[in-house]
Amino acid sequence: MRSVLVLYHSQEHGNTKLMAEAVADGARKAGAEVTLVNTNETRLDMEVYRKADAVAFGSPDYFSYIAGGLKVFLDDWLIAKRRAKEAPGLDGKPYALFYSHGGGGKVREPMEGLFKRVGTKVGETVGSLRAPDEKTEEACRRLGELLAKS
Numbered sequence: 001m002r003s004v005l006v007l008y009h010s011q012e013h014g015n016t017k018l019m020a021e022a023v024a025d026g027a028r029k030a031g032a033e034v035t036l037v038n039t040n041e042t043r044l045d046m047e048v049y050r051k052a053d054a055v056a057f058g059s060p061d062y063f064s065y066i067a068g069g070l071k072v073f074l075d076d077w078l079i080a081k082r083r084a085k086e087a088p089g090l091d092g093k094p095y096a097l098f099y100s101h102g103g104g105g106k107v108r109e110p111m112e113g114l115f116k117r118v119g120t121k122v123g124e125t126v127g128s129l130r131a132p133d134e135k136t137e138e139a140c141r142r143l144g145e146l147l148a149k150s
Helices: 015-029 046-051 068-083 108-115 134-149
Strands: 003-008 033-038 053-058 092-100 120-121 124-127
Touching: 003 015, 003 046, 003 068, 015 033, 015 053, 015 092, 015 124, 015 134, 033 124, 046 068, 053 108, 053 134, 092 134, 120 124, 124 134
Parallel strands: 003 033, 003 053, 053 092, 092 120, 092 124
Antiparallel strands: none
16 A cells, blocks of 8 residues: 655644645545644654655645745754655655645745755646635545555
């Protein structure tokens, strides 16, 4: 069984959490085991990341940039890569991106630039203006399915 990690940040409105749950639903329906981690609640253990076959990253738009918890993940990921003689489970993962915003939506560009280092992007980045509507939730579910099958 494939394992999919959904790493996201959500706090005030919960819009990114709704998207993360839709991604997770899609991955589960495609037969994957899913782990959801909200960086607002905990810092991701890199061993959890290493064991995942694929990863979805989600962030709200904070001043046209990703949430701090996801930046911490990227810092931890880079440190783990530099410390390891070999980087099994750190490089080359299929990944997907999603984000929510309150009107700007400019986080997409830095997200796509930052996360391209972790592996191969699957699907299109999904964005949501405020709470995701049914169309956006369905796009998130399809993203989860793509990850589970990647």
